[in-house]
Amino acid sequence: ALRQGQLNGARADSLLQVASDALTRIGTLLETLEGLATQADSGALTDYNRTFLDVAFQDGLGAIDSIAATTSFGGTPLLDGTFSPFQLTVGESDSVVEVTIDAADSATLLGGATPNIATQAAAQIALPVVQSAREEINIRIAEVQTSQAALLANDNVLANAIFDIDTARGALINTDIPRETARNAALQLQQDVGISVSAQTQALSSGLLDLLRF
Numbered sequence: 297a298l299r300q301g302q303l304n305g306a307r308a309d310s311l312l313q314v315a316s317d318a319l320t321r322i323g324t325l326l327e328t329l330e331g332l333a334t335q336a337d338s339g340a341l342t343d344y345n346r347t348f349l350d351v352a353f354q355d356g357l358g359a360i361d362s363i364a365a366t367t368s369f370g371g372t373p374l375l376d377g378t379f380s381p382f383q384l385t386v387g388e389s390d391s392v393v394e395v396t397i398d399a400a401d402s403a404t405l406l407g408g409a410t411p412n413i414a415t416q417a418a419a420q421i422a423l424p425v426v427q428s429a430r431e432e433i434n435i436r437i438a439e440v441q442t443s444q445a446a447l448l449a450n451d452n453v454l455a456n457a458i459f460d461i462d463t464a465r466g467a468l469i470n471t472d473i474p475r476e477t478a479r480n481a482a483l484q485l486q487q488d489v490g491i492s493v494s495a496q497t498q499a500l501s502s503g504l505l506d507l508l509r510f
Contacts, residue, residue: 336419
C-alpha cells in the first residue's frame with residue numbers, strides 16, 4: 297500500500313506539473329497583454345497605431361485559448377473546464393490530497409469579457425480586466441503548487457516509512473543468520489557425539505569379545 301501510494305503521488309505530481317507549466321505560460325501571455333493595453337492607453341498613440349497593438353492583443357488571447365484547449369495529461373484535458381476534481385489516496389487511508397484544476401481559457405479568466413485595445417477608451421476598459429485575469433492566474437498557479445507541496449510532504453512520509461520497514465526486515469534477516477548457525481552447530485555437535493559414542497561402544501564390545509576368548 298505504501299509503495300502504491302508513492303506511485304499514485306508521483307503520477308498526480310506529474311499531472312500537476314503539466315498544469316503548472318501551462319498556467320505559467322498563460323500568466324506570461326497575460327503579462328504581455330497587460331503591457332499592450334498599457335501602451336494603447338497612452339495618449340501619444342493614434343487609433344491607427346492602436347490597431348496594430350490590438351492585432352497582437354487578440355493573438356495573445358487566441359494563444360491563451362490554444363493552451364487551455366490542448367493542455368492534457370494521459371489524454372485527460374486539464375484546463376478547458378472539463379477536468380473533474382478528485383481525491384487521491386497517497387498513503388494510509390487518511391492521507392488524501394484533493395486535486396482541483398479550474399478552466400483557464402480567456403473567456404473564463406476575463407470574466408466573460410471580450411476586450412480590445414483598438415481605441416484608447418477600449419484600452420482603458422481592457423486594462424483592469426487583464427490585470428484581474430493576471431491575479432486570477434497567479435491564484436491558480438499557487439493552488440497547484442500547494443497541491444504539489446502536499447504531495448511532496450506525503451511522499452517524504454511514505455519514503456521514511458518504507459525505509460523503516462526495509463531496515464527492520466533487514467535486521468530480522470541478519471538476526472536469523474546467527475540463530476541458524478547456532479542450530480546447525482548444535483546438530484553437528486549432536487552428530488559428532490553420536491559418532492563418538494558409537495565408536496566407544498564398538499571398542500567396548502570388541503574388548504569384551506577378546507576377554508571371552510580366554
